[in-house]
Amino acid sequence: xxxxxxxxxxxxxxxxxxxxxxxxxxxxxxxxxxxxxxxxxxxxxxxxxxxxxxxxxxxxxxxxxxxxxxxxxxxxxxxxxxxxxxxxxxxxxxxxxxxxxxxxxxxxxxxxxxxxxxxxxxxxxxxxxxxxxxxxxxxxxxxxxxxxxxxxxxxxxxxxxxxxxxxxxxxxxxxxxxxxxxxxxxxxxxxxxxxxxxxxxxxxxxxxxxxxxxxxxxxxxxxxxxxxxxxxxxxxxxxxxxxxxxxxxxxxxxxxxxxxxxxxxxxxxxxxxxxxxxxxxxxxxxxxxxxxxxxxxxxxxxxxxxxxxxxxxxxxxxxxxxxxxxxxxxxxxxxxxxxxxxxxxxxxxxxxxxxxxxxxxxxxxxxxxxxxxxxxxxxxxxxxxxxxxxxxxxxxxxxxxxxxxxxxxx
Numbered sequence: 001x002x003x004x005x006x007x008x009x010x011x012x013x014x015x016x017x018x019x020x021x022x023x024x025x026x027x028x029x030x031x032x033x034x035x036x037x038x039x040x041x042x043x044x045x046x047x048x049x050x051x052x053x054x055x056x057x058x059x060x061x062x063x064x065x066x067x068x069x070x071x072x073x074x075x076x077x078x079x080x081x082x083x084x085x086x087x088x089x090x091x092x093x094x095x096x097x098x099x100x101x102x103x104x105x106x107x108x109x110x111x112x113x114x115x116x117x118x119x120x121x122x123x124x125x126x127x128x129x130x131x132x133x134x135x136x137x138x139x140x141x142x143x144x145x146x147x148x149x150x151x152x153x154x155x156x157x158x159x160x161x162x163x164x165x166x167x168x169x170x171x172x173x174x175x176x177x178x179x180x181x182x183x184x185x186x187x188x189x190x191x192x193x194x195x196x197x198x199x200x201x202x203x204x205x206x207x208x209x210x211x212x213x214x215x216x217x218x219x220x221x222x223x224x225x226x227x228x229x230x231x232x233x234x235x236x237x238x239x240x241x242x243x244x245x246x247x248x249x250x251x252x253x254x255x256x257x258x259x260x261x262x263x264x265x266x267x268x269x270x271x272x273x274x275x276x277x278x279x280x281x282x283x284x285x286x287x288x289x290x291x292x293x294x295x296x297x298x299x300x301x302x303x304x305x306x307x308x309x310x311x312x313x314x315x316x317x318x319x320x321x322x323x324x325x326x327x328x329x330x331x332x333x334x335x336x337x338x339x340x341x342x343x344x345x346x347x348x349x350x351x352x353x354x355x356x357x358x359x360x361x362x363x364x365x366x367x368x369x370x371x372x373x374x375x376x377x378x379x380x381x382x383x384x385x386x387x388x389x390x391x392x393x394x395x396x397x398x399x400x401x402x403x404x405x406x407x408x409x410x
Contacts, residue, residue, distance in 0.1 A: 004071040007059040015052035049083035081121045085114045091169045128219045158292035163208040167200035243290035244273040258301040258368050333363050338375045339365040355395040368393045
């Protein structure tokens with residue numbers, strides 16, 4: 001017994017030392033991503049029970065050749081349950097946590113899962129596990145013309161849930177791996193991660209159904225009904241999903257682009273398979289179905305070049321010296337912050353208006369995501385200061401009203 005206690009404590013100590021070394025290595029890894037950070041924190045909790053379980057297995061294997069290992073056998077299911085709980089927590093958080101914040105629903109699910117695992121361990125030690133299995137197998141549920149035991153139904157649900165969670169975990173690992181590729185376009189990362197997740201979930205469901213014993217040929221009827229439903233009632237939804245993959249593949253939109261479609265305009269903040277989120281300059285977010293980006297004309301202000309031209313119009317009196325005013329306007333506007341130095345401003349005489357010369361000043365900006373009205377206001381204020389300094393008149397329409405007083409008749 002003393003040898004077993006010493007072996008048990010040695011396994012715990014070695015596992016703790018090795019897990020601390022691995023945790024110190026993870027501490028040097030860049031954890032700027034919230035998902036990567038929560039994954040590292042969760043995996044560090046898994047390390048100790050997994051390593052202790054490995055060391056305990058080898059200790060039991062070695063000591064079993066010389067003496068009995070009853071104490072080690074007792075701790076083996078306890079430590080296995082503890083490792084299973086923490087490893088499941090790690091998988092859950094890597095699969096379901098997207099923004100680095102663990103929600104209350106996931107915390108509640110983890111508590112329920114841990115309770116079920118410890119309950120199963122208690123049933124194993126008390127010898128009631130086999131009795132409960134036999135009782136569940138004797139409960140028969142009629143499903144159509146066939147009969148299925150309650151145990152088979154529960155095993156099927158557990159199999160589907162387990163394989164789907166594993167598929168989500170693998171897809172999260174794939175997404176994290178894609179984020180580490182520096183030269184890959186953001187749209188290509190999104191489409192590969194979404195395709196990978198869909199393929200993994202589909203394979204997980206098919207594998208789990210096969211493990212349960214369900215014939216996959218029966219899904220052909222469901223597939224035909226689903227096709228009819230897509231053709232009749234889900235055309236717009238299916239079109240949005242297909243359009244989403246088209247947008248991601250042809251890279252016509254990217255995160256951060258300034259676009260205008262129909263009556264909506266703003267910066268692209270999210271590109272999902274069904275919809276795209278535009279955030280306007282007023283802070284309002286618009287959820288646009290992807291079908292609109294494929295079937296309607298779209299103005300993308302930053303597809304190949306983020307530079308945008310802006311104009312401001314005003315009228316000066318006919319006695320204004322335009323030859324000296326135009327160079328002064330160009331030099332003045334070029335000094336306004338945010339006005340592009342690569343494309344210098346220009347001044348034009350548009351037409352001879354009813355009240356004076358109608359002029360236009362055009363200039364370029366390279367950061368339209370910071371707003372356009374504010375830079376136009378700065379340019380107009382600078383032009384106003386120049387006009388007042390030069391004493392230039394800004395004509396405006398004037399009207400004279402003459403009032404005739406009718407003479408009273410005698």
